[in-house]
Amino acid sequence: MTSSSPDWAARFSDRMSRVHASEIRELLKLLDQPDILSFAGGIPDPGLFPADRIQAAYDRAFARPDTARQALQYSVSEGYLPLRQWIAARMARDGVACGEHNIMLTAGSQQALDLLGKLFLSRGDTVMVARPTYLGALGAFNAYEPAYLDLPEGALSDGLDPEALMAGRAPQPLGYFVPDFANPTGQSLTLDERTALLDLAGALDMTLIEDAAYRELRFEGDALPTLLALDIARCGSIEAARTLFCGTFSKTLSPALRIGWVCGPRAVIEKLVLLKQGADLHVSTINQMVAHGVVCEGYDQHLGTLRAAYGAKAAVLLAALERHMPPGVTWSRPQGGMFVWVTLPDGMDGKVLLERALAEERVAFVPGEPFFAEVPAANAIRLSYSLPSAAQIEDGAARLARLIARA
Numbered sequence: 001m002t003s004s005s006p007d008w009a010a011r012f013s014d015r016m017s018r019v020h021a022s023e024i025r026e027l028l029k030l031l032d033q034p035d036i037l038s039f040a041g042g043i044p045d046p047g048l049f050p051a052d053r054i055q056a057a058y059d060r061a062f063a064r065p066d067t068a069r070q071a072l073q074y075s076v077s078e079g080y081l082p083l084r085q086w087i088a089a090r091m092a093r094d095g096v097a098c099g100e101h102n103i104m105l106t107a108g109s110q111q112a113l114d115l116l117g118k119l120f121l122s123r124g125d126t127v128m129v130a131r132p133t134y135l136g137a138l139g140a141f142n143a144y145e146p147a148y149l150d151l152p153e154g155a156l157s158d159g160l161d162p163e164a165l166m167a168g169r170a171p172q173p174l175g176y177f178v179p180d181f182a183n184p185t186g187q188s189l190t191l192d193e194r195t196a197l198l199d200l201a202g203a204l205d206m207t208l209i210e211d212a213a214y215r216e217l218r219f220e221g222d223a224l225p226t227l228l229a230l231d232i233a234r235c236g237s238i239e240a241a242r243t244l245f246c247g248t249f250s251k252t253l254s255p256a257l258r259i260g261w262v263c264g265p266r267a268v269i270e271k272l273v274l275l276k277q278g279a280d281l282h283v284s285t286i287n288q289m290v291a292h293g294v295v296c297e298g299y300d301q302h303l304g305t306l307r308a309a310y311g312a313k314a315a316v317l318l319a320a321l322e323r324h325m326p327p328g329v330t331w332s333r334p335q336g337g338m339f340v341w342v343t344l345p346d347g348m349d350g351k352v353l354l355e356r357a358l359a360e361e362r363v364a365f366v367p368g369e370p371f372f373a374e375v376p377a378a379n380a381i382r383l384s385y386s387l388p389s390a391a392q393i394e395d396g397a398a399r400l401a402r403l404i405a406r407a
Contacts, residue, residue, distance in 0.1 A: 018142040037396040038364040039383040042183060042338045048309055049254050050294060050302055057293035061286055071286040077276045078269075079105025079261070080288035086295060087247070091263055095229030096245070098238045104269050104276065105283045109213055109248035109260035113140035113176075115275045116209055116244060116262070121146050126166070126173035132341075132371035132380070134183045134211065137176050148373035149173065156193040162203040175206045179227055181214040181337025184371045184382040188335065191224055198230055201242055208243040216252050216303055218336035219311025228263065239265045249291055251338075252306060257287045310338065313385040313393060320397035326405040338386040341368070344379040348407055353381065356407070361399040 061071040078084065084100040091098050106112040113136070121127070121144035129137070131150040138148075149169060152160070166173070177197065179189040189197065201208050210227040225233075231243040241264070248260035262272060276282070317340055321331055328345040344350065350367030357363045368380025385393055 015143050015145055018145060019139075020142075035362050036358070036364050037362060037388065037392055037399065039385070039388065039396060039400075040364040040366050041387065042384045043387045044251055044255065044338075045309065045386055048306055053294050053298070054254065054257075054290060057290040058286070060293060061289050067289070071289050073285060075282045075285040075288070077104075077273045077282045079103065079283060080285065080292060083259075083288050083292040083295075084261075086292060087261055087263070091228075091245070095225055096232060096238065096263065098263060101266050102238055102263055102269060104262050104272050105288060106260045106262060106276070107258045107280065107283050108250050108255070109211065109246045110136055110140065111279070112246045112260050112262045113137050113209070113211070114143075115272050115279065116174075116246075117141040117144045117146075118275055119268070119271055120174050120207060124170055126169045126171075127373075128173050128175040128206065129373050130177055130182065131373075132184055132368060132377070133176065133373060134178060135370050136183075137211065138370075138373055141176070146174070150372065150374040156189070156196040156200075159196075160200070162200060166204060171205070173204055173206045174209065175201060176209045176211065177227070178211045178213070179215075180212060180224070181217060181334055181339070183214070183337070184339055184366070184368070185341040186332045186334030186337050186339040187341070188224070194224065194227055194230055198227065198234065198243075206242070210243055210245045212245060212247050213251055214337035215247075217307060217310055217338070219307040219314065220335035238263075239267075241265060244268060249295075252303060253291060253294060257284075257291055259283055259287060259291050307336075310336075310386060313388075313390060314340070316390045316393045317383065317385045317397060320394050321401075324398045324401035326401060329401075329404060338384050340383045340385065342381045342383060344381065344404065346379060348404070349378040350381045351378065353403065353407060357400065357403055361403050363396050363399045363403070365400070 062068045081100060084103040084105065087103050088098050088100050106115065117140050121141060123145040125146050126149050127141055127146040128149045128151055131153055147169065177189070179194060181188055200206070208227060212226065215226070226245060228241060228243040228245040231241040232238055235241055244262055244264040246260065246262055249257060250260065262269065314334060318333060330343045332341040334340060344353070350369060354365060354367050357365065366382040368382060369376040369378050371382070388396060
């Protein structure tokens with residue numbers, strides 16, 4: 001008796017219809033082609049990784065039998081206690097009074113987004129996001145089948161009617177925002193906009209997720225308080241706050257360590273711990289110990305090195321765009337992070353432009369359309385300046401401008 005191969009597509013859950021390959025992850029494959037000049041992935045410059053200090057921290061972990069046994073063993077789902085204590089102290093320095101019980105470590109902040117989606121979202125629930133927003137957040141939330149609501153551009157500055165905004169939508173939305181140097185635009189919320197967002201969250205009884213992946217990479221201007229710090233200043237305690245802070249060491253130490261965290265009310269953290277147990281038990285014990293060893297000595301000096309390097313690269317890109325881009329093209333001017341958002345003339349499609357860029361100029365970038373949750377805009381692209389050298393940035397911007405002028 002013979003049997004045919006299973007029809008796997010028919011066996012997948014309904015939610016898989018919402019799960020798609022990341023266009024950014026696909027574009028990263030282009031990095032293996034040496035003649036491609038890539039502005040695509042928001043990838044840290046590996047020359048800035050504190051490799052020697054990371055190696056020394058691994059060596060210390062294995063130097064004694066007791067620490068070696070601990071480093072190679074299972075651990076608690078909440079995360080390595082000394083690292084959680086360090087993070088709590090760091091958060092307190094930024095106006096977030098909290099303890100280690102308010103912190104859970106995750107496999108990068110991407111896992112934090114997935115676990116928060118699992119915790120808060122049922123099918124049809126509303127997720128409010130910026131327009132545009134981080135593609136990875138949409139990927140994390142899509143499996144839980146929400147309905148998205150793009151916050152209209154300028155709405156936090158212009159004022160809006162919360163009831164009209166939510167008309168016909170599920171109540172008590174989940175809000176996801178990147179207040180500092182957002183991916184993909186590189187732009188930040190002003191203090192007034194942060195206040196307005198908290199006002200809106202209060203009016204809608206909305207839970208806020210604050211993605212702070214790029215917060216430590218400010219190279220111009222003065223730091224603004226986090227949403228969580230502003231929230232606590234209003235409500236009096238982290239236990240009464242509605243904001244959940246997601247941090248990461250991927251942009252400052254190394255993505256390969258896969259260490260992020262969630263900071264929030266204890267009631268939320270306790271539920272996240274249960275979900276973490278079901279997902280992967282805990283973050284790599286040795287990597288947590290290594291990260292703690294590295295951040296405990298010279299972390300602020302290391303951040304200063306990163307800020308200077310990325311600030312210099314951003315300046316090169318902005319100056320090159322100013323020199324080379326034809327009329328009708330505009331772009332953001334970030335004060336931190338890794339991205340510049342370029343708006344193309346009306347009628348120009350970023351996806352079509354990418355095909356031509358690869359074929360004609362051997363330049364890669366990310367088209368803007370996938371960053372929109374509701375109504376997409378095709379005439380935008382994201383450029384990341386974090387990985388290429390200054391010379392490559394200048395060359396790539398000139399190539400791209402030539403292509404746009406011909407389009």
